[in-house]
Amino acid sequence: MRESRILTLLLVGPALALLGGLFVYPLGYSLVTAFVDEAGNAGWGNFRKAVDFYFIDIVFTAVIVSASTALIGVAAVAIGGYLVLGENPRAVRVLQWLYRWPLFIPFIVAGQCMRTFLAKNGLMNNALVASGVLDIDQTISLLDWRGLILTFVWKQTPFVALLVAGAMASLDRSTIEAARNLGASRLRILVEIVVPQVRRTLVVGLILSFVTMMSVLSVPLMISGDSPTMMTVDMAFRINFYGDYGVANALGFISYVMTGMVAWVYLRQGVREGGHR
Amino acid sequence: MKIRSIALPLTAAAFAAAVVVSAARAAEVTLNVVTAGSQNMVDYVTDYLGPMFEAANPGVKVRAVGTGPGDAGSQKIAEKLYAQKDAGKDSWDVDVAVVHQKMAGELVQKGVLSPFRHDVATGKLVTAADAKNALGTDVDGFVFPMFHSQTAIAYNPALVSDPPKTYAELVDWVKANPKKFGYNGIKRGMSGVSFVVGWIYANTPDAARLMGGPYDPNLKTTWSDAWSKLRDFNEGVTFTAGNAGTLDMLNRGEISMGPVWVDMFYTWKDEGRLPPNLKLQLIGPGMPGQPMYYVIPAKAANTEAAKKFVELATSPQVQAEGIVKKFNWYPGIDAAHLEGKLDEATWQKLFADVSPADLAEKGKTFPIASYFNDILEEYEKNVAK
Numbered sequence: 001m002r003e004s005r006i007l008t009l010l011l012v013g014p015a016l017a018l019l020g021g022l023f024v025y026p027l028g029y030s031l032v033t034a035f036v037d038e039a040g041n042a043g044w045g046n047f048r049k050a051v052d053f054y055f056i057d058i059v060f061t062a063v064i065v066s067a068s069t070a071l072i073g074v075a076a077v078a079i080g081g082y083l084v085l086g087e088n089p090r091a092v093r094v095l096q097w098l099y100r101w102p103l104f105i106p107f108i109v110a111g112q113c114m115r116t117f118l119a120k121n122g123l124m125n126n127a128l129v130a131s132g133v134l135d136i137d138q139t140i141s142l143l144d145w146r147g148l149i150l151t152f153v154w155k156q157t158p159f160v161a162l163l164v165a166g167a168m169a170s171l172d173r174s175t176i177e178a179a180r181n182l183g184a185s186r187l188r189i190l191v192e193i194v195v196p197q198v199r200r201t202l203v204v205g206l207i208l209s210f211v212t213m214m215s216v217l218s219v220p221l222m223i224s225g226d227s228p229t230m231m232t233v234d235m236a237f238r239i240n241f242y243g244d245y246g247v248a249n250a251l252g253f254i255s256y257v258m259t260g261m262v263a264w265v266y267l268r269q270g271v272r273e274g275g276h277r
Numbered sequence: 278m279k280i281r282s283i284a285l286p287l288t289a290a291a292f293a294a295a296v297v298v299s300a301a302r303a304a305e306v307t308l309n310v311v312t313a314g315s316q317n318m319v320d321y322v323t324d325y326l327g328p329m330f331e332a333a334n335p336g337v338k339v340r341a342v343g344t345g346p347g348d349a350g351s352q353k354i355a356e357k358l359y360a361q362k363d364a365g366k367d368s369w370d371v372d373v374a375v376v377h378q379k380m381a382g383e384l385v386q387k388g389v390l391s392p393f394r395h396d397v398a399t400g401k402l403v404t405a406a407d408a409k410n411a412l413g414t415d416v417d418g419f420v421f422p423m424f425h426s427q428t429a430i431a432y433n434p435a436l437v438s439d440p441p442k443t444y445a446e447l448v449d450w451v452k453a454n455p456k457k458f459g460y461n462g463i464k465r466g467m468s469g470v471s472f473v474v475g476w477i478y479a480n481t482p483d484a485a486r487l488m489g490g491p492y493d494p495n496l497k498t499t500w501s502d503a504w505s506k507l508r509d510f511n512e513g514v515t516f517t518a519g520n521a522g523t524l525d526m527l528n529r530g531e532i533s534m535g536p537v538w539v540d541m542f543y544t545w546k547d548e549g550r551l552p553p554n555l556k557l558q559l560i561g562p563g564m565p566g567q568p569m570y571y572v573i574p575a576k577a578a579n580t581e582a583a584k585k586f587v588e589l590a591t592s593p594q595v596q597a598e599g600i601v602k603k604f605n606w607y608p609g610i611d612a613a614h615l616e617g618k619l620d621e622a623t624w625q626k627l628f629a630d631v632s633p634a635d636l637a638e639k640g641k642t643f644p645i646a647s648y649f650n651d652i653l654e655e656y657e658k659n660v661a662k
Contacts, residue, residue, distance in 0.1 A: 053657055115518060121529040141531070143518065226462030226516040227661040237464045240349035242650055 031256075034249035046250035053234075053247075058254060060228040064145060065213045068152035069206050075153060076160035076205065080198075081190040084168040085176070103158040111222035114151045118142040118223075147223040148230070152213050160205035167201040168194055200269065207266045211259045231255055308582050311342045311357075312375035313350025314569060317544070317604065319343035325599050330589055337582055347467055351380035358389040358574055369576045372583040375423055378407065378567045382414025382646055391575045392418035397584050399591040402610040406642075407568050413490045413645030420570035421587055422609035424600045427539045427566030427640050428471040429559040429631055431524070433552070436533040443561040444479035448506075450534075451513045459515040459523055459532035463656055466520035467567075470653070472536040474643060475564040476507055477652055484562065487644035487652075497651040504659035511660060524551060536564070539631065543605035557630035563639035568609060593618050601627060607636075 037045035051058070079099050086092040102110065117123045120141035128134040142150065171194065179189045195202070220230035231251050238248040310327070312318045319341050327339035344353040354374050361369045376384065384390050394400040394408070395418050405425070409417040430447070432440045436457075441447040451458045461469035478484040480503035483496060515532050517523040523535040524542065528551050537557075545551045571590060573583045589595060596608045597618035605627065608615055612633075628636075643649055 053654075115522075115525075119526070119529060120531045141515075221465065222518050222522075226464070226511075229464065233464055236349070240347060240352055241463075241653055243352060 030249045030252055033245055034253040037246055038244075046246040047253075049247050050250040050254065054231065054251060056228045057231055057234055058251075060145070061214070061231045061255070062258060064148050064152070064230065065210055068149050068156070068213055069210045071149065071153045072157050072160050072209055073202060073206050075157040076164045077190070077195055077202065079157070079161040080165040080168045081186075081194060083165045084171075084194065085186045085190060099161055100158050102155050103162065105155070107155060107216050108218035108222075110151055110155045111219040114147055114154075114219075115143065115222050118147045118150065143223050145224065148220060151219050151223060152216075155219075156209040156213065160202070160209055163201050163205040164198055167198040171197055203266065203269060207262050210262050214255050214259055306337045306579055306582055308337055308339050308372045308579055308586060309342065309370055310339055310373045310375075310586070311344060311354055311371045313344050313346075313348075313354055313377055313380075314375065315346045316343065318375060318569075321599065321604060325603065326586075326590055326595070329595070330586055333589065334582070334585065339586070348377050348379055351377040355380055355384060355389075358384070359387065361576075362387075362389055367576060368578040369574050370578060371574050372577045372579045373586050374572050374574065375569050376572055377569060378411050378643065379646060379649065381411040381416050381420050381570050381572065384572065385411075385414060385416045385419045389575055390419045391573045391577065391580065393573045393580075393584055393587070394418045394421050397421070397588045397591070399588050399610065402591065402593070402614050404611055405568070411570070412643055412649065413492070413647075416570075420572055421591055422568040423571050423590065424540075424596075424604070424606035424609045425566055425568045426606055427559070427631065427636065428468050428475075428536050428564045429539055429542075429557040430534055430564075431527055431537045431542050431555055431557055432534040433527065433530070434554055434556055436530075440534070440556075440558045441560060442558065444476060447560060448510055451510060454533070455513040456515045457533045458513070459517045459526050459535040461517045461519050461523055462661070463653055465518060465522065468520045468523060468536045468538055469517075471565045471643075473507070473656055474649075474652055475560075475641070477503055477644075478565075478641060479562050480506060484641070487648045488642050490645045490648075492645065492647045494647075494651075496648070497655050500655060501659065504655065507656075508660050527551065527555065539566075539607075540605040543626070547605075559631045559635050559639045561639055563641040565641045565643045566607075567643055 034046055035042050035044070037043060079095065083092055083096060086095070105113075115122075118141065119125070120139055122141075124142075125134065125139040129136050129139065175193055175197075176189055179193050184192075215232065216230075217232040217236055220233050221236070224230065224233075231254070235248040235251045238244045238251070308330075310322050312322060322339065322341035327341060330339055331337060344350040354371070354376055358369065358371060358374075361371075394403075400421070403422060405422060407425075408420065408422050409415065411420065430440070434440075437450075441450045447458070460472050463470050463473055477500065478487065481500055483499075486493075486496070515526070517526050517532070517535065520538060520541060523532070523537055524545055526532045527535060527537075528545075539557060542551070542555070542557060546553060546555065571587045573580060573587065577583050590599075591610055593610065593614045596610055597615045600606045600608050601615065601619060602623050607627070644652060
């Protein structure tokens with residue numbers, strides 16, 4: 001009995017040490033330094049400065065990431081829904097093959113692609129002008145908040161769609177068939193029967209996407225205009241130009257709180273559903 | 278039995294071979310050259326300087342490591358050196374570093390550099406002020422300018438026939454041509470930072486004080502007029518995604534003018550990534566430029582080899598061939614020492630748009646470090662919101 005306990009500890013030890021050294025320690029350290037100002041005194045100085053300088057960026061980040069999350073949800077449900085309810089087998093196959101592609105493209109590459117794609121004289125506008133849809137004077141650059149949302153949605157939708165489509169495919173089809181027999185439209189089946197059953201998977205996917213988008217530096221650096229911009233850009237700027245880890249960590253702390261609130265929703269849901277079981 | 282009799286000598290032979298190989302390895306010195314800056318800095322060491330040094334010094338291997346563009350790259354080098362100093366190590370794994378001007382003063386003050394310049398033969402070929410003083414800190418002997426770089430306004434003469442020659446003329450031009458001037462703000466690269474610093478030089482009476490000190494923390498409170506003008510100016514400006522972003526937009530014709538680094542501009546033009554007709558204008562009263570410095574850490578593992586390396590890198594031959602001709606930078610040592618080492622065409626190209634006289638008159642340095650931080654923070658507070 002005693003031996004098996006030691007063995008268990010030995011087995012779990014390396015993993016715990018890794019987690020402690022590479023995650024818990026730096027996290028704790030950054031949380032603590034967020035409350036220590038340049039002179040080494042504890043207090044709220046860094047937070048005051050962070051809010052004073054970057055309040056608009058904090059709000060901007062929250063709005064961009066929330067809006068992107070909502071759009072990702074809609075797009076992922078639409079893709080998953082068509083894969084389950086679509087009636088044209090060839091279209092379903094093509095969609096199935098195509099939608100995962102952005103999943104394998106890193107954020108920085110997505111940022112670079114969008115930068116040349118969405119520019120005023122970029123690929124997209126050039127194609128639209130060449131095909132006669134737009135006049136050359138009507139083109140505008142989408143490299144601002146719109147570009148950010150577009151890139152995030154393009155990059156993260158496949159991830160959520162993959163989870164959601166999997167969950168939808170494993171549903172008991174008899175409910176869908178029953179609704180169909182009663183004459184329900186496909187949209188109604190999707191919204192009233194399919195989505196409620198995969199809600200949990202959808203929420204998990206969206207929360208993971210939210211957290212991922214909060215942490216991306218390359219995309220806002222490459223796409224958004226000067227101001228407002230996302231918090232990650234401000235954090236990098238504080239460190240790179242001023243060597244100011246205090247305010248950067250305060251901004252980090254604020255983004256922990258934002259993701260923490262989202263995670264709390266997830267955990268609460270988990271506990272509630274766990275309780276039902 | 279028989280197998281063992283063959284196996285034994287074989288093992289012994291393998292062991293002997295291994296000893297010989299590891300002895301040969303031990304004789305080899307690896308010189309770690311860590312450079313801040315864009316990929317071209319790493320390429321410069323890997324493809325050009327490294328092989329040349331290895332050929333002249335058998336047994337030495339040059340390993341180039343890049344730490345990334347902008348002051349962030351220098352910051353990483355500084356953190357690496359501080360960490361090794363704090364850990365009390367006797368031999369540091371950085372032999373030669375290339376750092377930005379802003380970091381040099383701090384590195385000297387924290388005592389992590391060795392005063393080597395007067396020990397190398399080429400040390401007397403440089404007399405520039407920034408070899409002795411980096412943004413207000415005395416760094417004489419501790420740094421050796423690798424090259425000087427300058428920002429200027431790039432423009433397309435097909436779209437701008439009479440380019441503005443001063444910041445004031447630029448303001449009028451932007452009013453007449455909204456969204457045709459682009460820069461990258463202050464968070465996406467140094468060409469935008471340089472433009473903003475030049476703006477403060479142009480719109481306050483403090484330029485000389487900002488560059489030479491002494492520091493007065495209250496000076497920044499007198500700049501509100503300059504910031505409100507910049508805020509208005511920014512209304513008519515297109516923001517670009519970085520140093521390269523400005524060049525990209527010039528190339529696609531989305532903007533007709535924007536601040537760029539001179540070396541990047543010429544390099545992109547050479548590579549066919551910019552239309553060949555684009556030109557440069559260094560506007561008055563002036564825009565900043567900066568050197569990058571070679572430094573040798575106080576406890577570099579291979580100090581002697583490091584000195585030899587810097588000596589080669591700052592020799593008139595390498596400065597002419599590598600710095601000026603290959604990479605379009607202005608030389609780190611005094612330009613006079615390059616005469617006769619460069620062909621006329623190269624010399625002409627480098628000084629065609631920005632003459633040496635322009636450079637002397639309008640090529641400024643960045644402000645001293647504390648004013649520099651004030652300018653960036655005040656921009657964030659007053660303009661970027």
